[in-house]
Amino acid sequence: MSITKPSIPKGTRDFSPDEMNKRNFIFDTLREIFKKYGYQQIETPAMENLSTLLGKYGEEGDKLLFRILNSGNFLEGFEPDDLASVELNQLSSYICEKGLRYDLTVPFARYVVQNRNEITFPFKRFQIQPVWRADRPQKGRYREFFQCDVDVVGSNSLLNEVELIQIIDEAFNRMNVRTVIKINNRKILSGIAEYIGEPERIVDITIAIDKLEKVGWERVQEELFQRGLAEGAINELKSIVQVLDLNNIEKLDFLEKVLFASESGLTGVKELRTLFEYLEILSIKTPVEIDLTLARGLNYYTGAIFEVKALDVEIGSICGGGRYDNLTGIFGLPDVSGVGISFGADRIFDVLNQLEGYPPDASQSTQVLFVNFGEKEELYCLPLVQKLREKGIKAELFPGNQKMKKQMSYADAKKIPFVAMVGETEMTNGTISLKNMVTGEQAAILFDELILKLSV
């Protein structure tokens, strides 16, 4: 067997202890907040049956699914000729029956339907797990990344939308990331599609206007035309979408007038009005703005659509979600409405890295290292270290009687703030020589003093 250069698959990453400290800061913060609002954690398997996954994310999504080759002789019954003639896609459906999860929402829907008899509705759940997409990696985009989902299913109340905005607000404030929450409503988009006389083309319309901010109206117009929309409809669309300068209430007033003939459009406007009424009595620090160009890729949103953008870093959205009225319907449980958002932990990680917005102690691990001077000293220090740990102090005894220099360097490399030295002299005196690794000061103190010094 030849030695191969160690490597990891495209689009995946290792995380060092230092990076894990930072990532855990994100996960811990989110988990704590989710729990505070009454959400319960679940996990689902990394792999799902392909039948659960396929067709849920559109044609594009199917292509990006990682498929898992069946074990055993998966080619049994195939002749070489068959392999040459059969379509690649078809072939994979014969030899793969499992795939890696693509997001957390669809597995959650599956979970809800499968466990509907055990679940008390409304069901508030959160889920922090990796997902996989066979996408081509680029900036802020990985093949393996973590999503942190919070959803409520089984409740139509707009209170849920409000609560999710509160969660977003609190989360990014705690993480010191300045953001803006963009919000839209699928019903308004439907209303607009009705208004311009193209009610069937809502998907084409939303995909095109989603790019407005990025490429400008000219290009959007072109794309709409290519997608076969009538010129008159495009012009009417323009007059509606380009109300960017208005504030939220003005936008709603405007839409209410324009969409008077569309029942769904008016419902959407009303929903947003209610939402803003609630938001007003809560002190939300993050700006929330209505963005009619916000459409998002997934087709299953039916009401509110959210997206959160970092203000100080160019990285796309770091959190997104919306309401989906009938997600569980495809698994045989109709009329269960859900609303949820997903925090993109890896992008938040990238943002925090660029802003250096971690709390200063986020990388500190061990508080005190005991230098190992030999066998007698080991026996003397071991119980001391144990006592410190019982007090909740992170302590370690260097494994092995290595050169002092080596042991000190170890403490230095690990950024351990204190080194305790107990040799013959200290054992006789019953003291500990404690060195502060930041200031370089050193003093002989008693063990009880050490405990006091390290307890916070």
Added chain:
RNA sequence: GUGGAUGUAGCUCAGCUGGUUAGAGCGCUAGAUUGUGGUUCUAGAAGUCGCCGGUUCGAACCCGGUCUUUCACCCCA
């Protein structure tokens, strides 16, 4: 899936129009300092120049392919 860039020591990068033993800084190891890290000084180890093939007397350098990383498009956290 389409198009562009990239790959040289553990890391960040030099390396002239192709020319003989491929360099630096940081890091690492050892010593100065056998109970003191981080600073300083001295010495040392370390590279199939991503991989495969081609052109050439000669390739890190030119050409083709392939893989990696990265940027944009599509799409998306």
